[in-house]
Amino acid sequence: MIGLEAVQAREDEAWHQGAAKAARAFKQNESVPLDKVVIATGTVDGRVTRVDRGALHLRDNEGNVYQLRIDKQSRGRRQGHNVPLRQLEEGTQVRASFDLVGGHSIARDVEIRR
DSSP: OOOHHHHSOOTTSOHHHHHHHHHHHHHTOTTSOGGGOEEEEEEEEEEEEEEETTEEEEEETTOOEEEEEOOTTOEEEETTEEEOGGGOOTTOEEEEEEEEETTEEEEEEEEEOO
């Protein structure tokens, strides 16, 4: 068992810090800073609503909006070829995997569906 302080954030810290402590304790790697610990992963199917300097904005079929940050590990793929994410256009259909890190969703693999 991990201990309550690793599972639940203290009152003076953000919710994602408590989750990061639990994830880090589970992996037994105390050297990773909390703001770099992957708390969860996910996948979303949707359409691009906007691409700006550091983020990809998507809307799924249920109307949920996702803002996925783009970093050096984020990559776009279309039919097996790399595609720069910053060049995606509004309305492009994608399936995006992402990591929840430090309270932010970070794009990992974005597959263009057209």
